[in-house]
Amino acid sequence: MTDPHRSRLRVVVLFDTAGFQRSLPLTGAAARTLHLNRCLADAGAEVTLLLCDLNPRSAPTRRWPFPVRYLPYEAVYEDTTGLMAQVRELAPDVLVMSNTQLTVRYGRALADAGSAALVYEMHDDEAAVARTIGGGEWAARQAAVLQATAVAAADAVVAFTRRDADLATALRGRAVHIVPCGVEPGPSPDRTRERPGAAAFVGNLYYEPNARAAAFLRASLAPVLAPAGGSVEVYGRYPAALRELGRGSVLQLHGPVPDLRAALSTAQVAVAPLDSGGGMKLKVLQYLAAGLPIVGTPEAFAGLPDPHAFALVSTHPDMADVPALVIALHEDHTLRRRLGDAGRRLAETAFSWSAAATLALHAYRLAAGRTGPFGSAPAPLPEVLAMAARPPYWLREWCTRQEPRTRMNESTTPAADRGQHPVLARLAGEIDCARQAAESALDTVFDQAAIVGYGGRSMVFLSRTAILKIYTHRPAERAEREITGLNLAAQAAGLRVPEVLGHDTVDGALAWVSATRLDGAAPTDPHDEQSTALLGTAAARLHTLPASALTGLAPFRRNIRPLPDDHHPVRTRLSAVLTQAEPVQTAACVPGFVHGDYSARNLLLVPGQAPGIIDFEGCGTGCVYDDLTNLYVQNCLIDGRDPHLALAAYQTESTRLGRPIEVDTRHLLFHTARYFRWVLQWAIEIDTELADQVTGLAPRVLDALETEGAPPL
Structure with a gap:
């Protein structure tokens, strides 16, 4: 019962899931837990989440908007002594549980340990879910018994939709409340980013109804969209067994996406071909917030008013009309806008997380304020407890006990405090999602320790046979350059x-x-x-790629900006010399393939094998002297290699390959001075050691550049 002297309601939520990646939700249930309780805390409740994070690839984090205590598997599924102690310590007014089996096993005892009201958050019609995942009628009956027992044990039940609330009432729930899901609409949709013919589907494909929906889209919608260049974009984690859905088809599996709103902005239509399930479909609310017209089944719109106002609703039991409805929306701009705008208005006015939290807070206060003893339901029968002890279907699907879990009450130290690169710490969840998407696509597990690129612009993860590179700065551009550069360099003779x-x-x-x-x-x-000679030889092999092969490669550019007007003698002189030399030297540039970061650190040598070259994220078409500049500055001026040896090998190899390039000393010095100028415009703020090195080397280069006759290096 609520303490009359306590001003804020204390709420403890026990949630076990494999649906988080750090604090990023990967499933609808995880998203609801995060957003509803965040807004509940904002509304004045004291919320503590007891989280059993069962995703083996997740990691403890402090990036939560409310207090979170991590629990290991054993504390939730085996010995609950420590869990009982934590609930006693927290002394909540309300304990919220959503796992039906655990609510049956010990929900009542756990709530009583903290003198709390027990609220059962009913996510699904468990019997309907059992049928839809192929469990058979006996499994459905067992699920119904478990859900009825959980409802009976609780002091209040929270359902998402009227349909599920009616079920809870039929199961003799003592106090049943409807708290729908919500969404954060965010900025108005950017219509300019739409890709013609793109249809989007969002869903955790470990959940059987979502997996069936994806298979339906592959078999029925993708072949219809393909002839016109359309596509089906699927966002959400998927198991290895479904990887084939994304091969040889215009259906693409992208894995989890941290910013779903941005991903959905590229679609013209959203699809929800769900033949069964339970609860409220969070994906549909996300579609509404994105301003997308929807094609879906009546099941997809459970809990939403008048779906015909914002969607085309399938009327065929086998969803055979879904492809035609999608095509109709693709072809009718006016209808798309009308439905999309109506859906957006609904999301803005009726389905916010803050409104849902207000309803939840009211339900919790009523439960906590009840007079009389809690938990008057009889204890579950032994055979029911035996059924509840079996792991739920989703726990078996995720194979969660493969890696060690966090200890009870373990302190979760922020990544930055563990000596990680600040970019890795700031974008940890997003990086994890990208790694998870790659692992799903390739059926490969990469190390969780990252090799951090310069400035944190990229992160490299390794497996035994592969590397994974994730880009954090201008990600799409760098990835496209990397792919194009690797494919082009593979055409050069004598390189790995x-x-x-x-x-x-x-x-x-x-x-x-x-x-x-x-x-x-x-x-x-x-x-x-x-x-040193191989550095020159390998560069020559890259630079002999024919111009005809480079048409798909973006230009290589160093973005030269004005330096601070601080009258520094070296920086002032650099600007003046380059301004004078630029007209003549620009005309002397030799166009070709530019690696962009050509140096010894990106050359891999094995005795008896051709040199290997890696790291093409900065490549482009430009003057090949930009690569020679990197070689000259990083490996000769700074590291102390012999520039004559490297450049002589370069000239010899380029002549052998039929594209002789006689290295022009003055032109190389010009590009070197330009490189110094580019480095100083950012290094004086973020890499003072490099800035000092360049400042010390620049006078020698400028003296040589200004000397008549261009003396040898």
């Missing part, structure tokens, strides 16, 4: 280049590219003449 295994550049997520791993190690001895 990673083979692209998979990639994705979907809006709303960090772009990723995976490629095979190359054997070898980067040369580290600056006095090794053979590796």
